[in-house]
Amino acid sequence: MARIVMKFGGTSMAGIERIRAVAARVKREVAAGNQVAVVVSAMAGETDRLIGFCREASSLYDPKEYDVVVSAGEQITSGLLAIALQAAGVPARSWLGWQLPIATSDAHASARIENIDTSALDASLAAGEVAVIPGFQGVDDDARVATLGRGGSDTSAVAIAAAMKADRCDIYTDVDGVYTTDPRIVPRARKLKKVTYEEMLELASVGAKVLQTRSVGLAMKEGVRVQVLSSFTGEDAPMADTLPGTMIVSEEELGDMERQLITGIAHDKNEAKITLIAVPDKPGAVAAIFAPLAAANINVDMIIQNIAHAAGSTDVTFTVPAADLARSIEVLTQSREKIGYETLVHDTRVAKISVVGVGMRSHAGVASTMFTTLGERGINIQAISTSEIKVSVLIEEDYTELAVRVLHTAYGLDAEDVA
Template sequence: MALIVQKYGGTSMGSPERIGAVADRVGRARAEGHQVVVVVSAMSGETDRLIKLAKSISARPPAREMDVLLATGEQASIALLAMALAERGVPARSFTGAQVHILTDSAHSKARILDIDDRRLRASLDAGEVAVVAGFQGVDQDGSITTLGRGGSDTTAVALAAALKADECQIYTDVDGVYTTDPRVEPRARRLDRITFEEMLEMASLGAKVLQIRSVEFAGKYKVPLRVLSSFADGPGTLITLEERGVEDPLISGIAFNRDEAQITVAGIPDRPGVASAIFGPIARANIEVDVIVQSIGQDGLTTMSFTVHRNEYPAAMSLLGGIAAELGARSVGGDDQIAKISLVGVGMRSHAGVAATMFDALAAEGINIRMISTSEIKISVIVDEKYVELAVRTLHEAFGLASPAV
């Protein structure tokens, strides 16, 4: 008998029929002899409906009251799932975030979990019940309702799994696991049986949006075995583990890509101390996030600074830089919002310097020009023209043999 935490998102809870299917799945896990805690999100569309209602009352509703409103979505879900379980003869009991004492700070709409008192859940499990817990919500020291931000139900599930020392935290979603890359771009993309937390973090932050990144960090920190599965099909999914890889494992686990970037280049800047902060200080103060940064120094004592921002923030960043470049005496400011970032991710590359060379060769062979390069211990990212995204992903998928599973 294992203790399992299962999490179902809004799409899985999207209709009475789907809630019934979730109840069937939960019932099977219990019939196999497991103790089950289920974390659920609001029914798909419900959160948007509530936000619209709030906006029709106030352009800037107070964050505390917004949390009170949004928390009703998950509260309805727990009641409905508990009803569906009871209908199937499975004893169940629903709990709001406050009822299981998911204590958070008071940062409404983006609260962080401080502590969980697992006694009520343990009592429910010991009584033979399935405990159905509202995701996304908690309660602060004053007893006010808080929410963890969009996608926070994943975080709730991982936090409960950690508090209960669960054997596994299963995240049910609309894909059946983590893939070597997006199957819509490379049909030969393959589901990974397992991936490390570090790799998953890079994949998630690079736009492979299977899991909320905060929940992956949390699971890694508390060593909670995390599994991503489909709520619509049976299958083993992908296990996210702390295990080190063996030497036989592939160098590369997956290829992530992100089309939402734009590149800005400030060229011909007289090179003196403080150039970087003169450029990035105002950008940061305007709350514009910068991703890849590359600085190159020419022979004439002039330096060139290239970096990427989110495509939505490209116009704001460009208009800021006009003034900054003039003050710095830079020769020109240029930019391009038709670019994309492609990243190879794999813990195996740590000990293999050849990965970068193989990557650059493969792209060059297809005539794909690399505009920027950025590397970390387990990742190599390149910026290319957006039009090359699909070709580059398929080329790299082939070059690193990702279509055939590891031995």
């Protein structure tokens, strides 16, 4: 007997027929003797509909009330899946965030899970029930509903798996695993059998939107074995414990044998580039730029400071999420006098291309191969950032697909044959 968490996304919950298919899938795991908790997303499109209502009601909506509204989507699917499971002969009940409870911080609309009380859950599982838990939601110290932010259901699933000491957390999604790159761009992309938490973190944060970044970080911290697998396979699909998807594991579990130099190529078009022209070249100048952005909770990613002009000033370029561009401009305009820059220019027509792999720790030349390969194709590099297991460059958006394709080949990631 294993304890597993199964998580299903919005596409799997889009309509009763699909919810019934999910129930059948859950039933197979129960029939195999497993204790199962299921974490569900809202029906596809429902969260957007509810967020739309909030925005229409007020552009400056109260996040506490927003949470009351948007958490309803997962509440609905959790009840419906419990009904569908019962109809399939599987004892089941729903547990809303406040019922377990799932305790969160009070950062409404992007709360963090602080604690999950598993006493009721354990009793329910021990009694042979499937526990159906709405993802994305919890309750704060004041007993108000709190949500975790977009994609938070993945985080819910991993947190519940950690709290109930599950043997595995299976994330059923639109794709059947994690690929070396986006197969829509590179048909020869290969599905990875295993990927490390660190690699997945880099791949997720740079645009391989299989799993929410926070959920991967949490899985790493708590040592939860996460498997990504497809929800679109029928009754004859292999059982999840045969690991048909991609397993996200620690570097130890990956082992040396399976370690590749480069695991994947990711791309992200959701960055915007800001350049502040003629910033005074003196101590404290850079802090004056980034402190107000940090205060406004805006994530700055790549930063380049050019060498100083003769006039004692310099240009500073950096990237922010495109969704935060307008707010960033507002914040920087308000701080213009304090920072002392002359002009602000911005550009959303940029893309970040990243090469990721734990193997690069012990191999030199990864960055050099990247720069050479892009240079040969005439692709200009606007900014560079690196980490232990990643090299990222910012390029003109129009070159995204070309860059991904040539890098995929350059690092030997192309599958030998495509059916």
